[in-house]
Amino acid sequence: DPVLALSGVTKTYNKGLPGAVEVLRGAELSIAPGEVVALVAPSGAGKSTLLHIAGLLDTPDEGAVRICGRDMTGMSDRKRTAARREDIGFIYQFHHLLPEFTALENVVLPQLANGVNRGEAVTRAADLLARVGVGGRADHRPAALSGGEQQRVAFCRALANEPALLLADEPTGNLDPGTADHVFETLMELVRATGMAALIATHNMELAARMDRVLRMDNGVLTEG
Numbered sequence: 001d002p003v004l005a006l007s008g009v010t011k012t013y014n015k016g017l018p019g020a021v022e023v024l025r026g027a028e029l030s031i032a033p034g035e036v037v038a039l040v041a042p043s044g045a046g047k048s049t050l051l052h053i054a055g056l057l058d059t060p061d062e063g064a065v066r067i068c069g070r071d072m073t074g075m076s077d078r079k080r081t082a083a084r085r086e087d088i089g090f091i092y093q094f095h096h097l098l099p100e101f102t103a104l105e106n107v108v109l110p111q112l113a114n115g116v117n118r119g120e121a122v123t124r125a126a127d128l129l130a131r132v133g134v135g136g137r138a139d140h141r142p143a144a145l146s147g148g149e150q151q152r153v154a155f156c157r158a159l160a161n162e163p164a165l166l167l168a169d170e171p172t173g174n175l176d177p178g179t180a181d182h183v184f185e186t187l188m189e190l191v192r193a194t195g196m197a198a199l200i201a202t203h204n205m206e207l208a209a210r211m212d213r214v215l216r217m218d219n220g221v222l223t224e225g
């Protein structure tokens, strides 16, 4: 089974109103385990909408969303939340770390929410932080970390529950080009090492070219290449 499959997905904001915006028109997409796919589109083309639908944060008007072979269409909010917690990791342009908690705690908390015991969660968080080169910063709060370090911690948080699917919206868009390149390499190493599927929205064509496939969004339709 593909990790993520969208078929015939449509989405219109303000449907039936004068300000209606048709953002997705029959979007088709399939991502296999281990595949890293770039999503390239200009601002306003609907990247965030697509990522929110794929991540079960929003629902399409029509069409199906399947995660690991399970059709999520029509599922209850409770089941969608459970699937999101277990199967999906999110990374945003701005890290959204909890400012009052340390780097380690930011990676521990989503595991506790997923039922992992504290000892195991701490061990796994420390291991992940070390792997991305911020092990020495585990006891610092986000404000004491550089932008690149904060984003590495956000990667660890997204991967803490070993999701099958990683969704990222401009994961290095807030960093200077040199740092972005280095942090992107770290992300790719982590993704490759875990074998998860990833859909990564970016404006950066040079980064997109380093992924397995590039998808473009044009007038609400997804095209390959």
Ligand code: ADP
Pocket: 013, 014, 021, 023, 041, 042, 043, 044, 045, 046, 047, 048, 049, 050
């Ligand atoms: P991107 O992430 O590519 O910048 P978005 O998915 O955020 O694009 O938005 C696509 C289009 O849908 C834009 O024209 C945006 O203004 C519109 N849009 C996004 N969210 C809403 C909303 N909640 N209500 C109405 N229009 C929206």
Ligand code: ADP
Pocket: 048, 057, 092, 093, 094, 096, 169
């Ligand atoms: P933008 O793409 O507009 O720069 P962000 O990258 O900050 O915005 O976030 C992308 C989208 O994800 C926003 O629509 C935001 O509301 C949503 N979002 C941010 N953090 C979370 C979260 N922890 N859980 C769910 N949705 C979130």
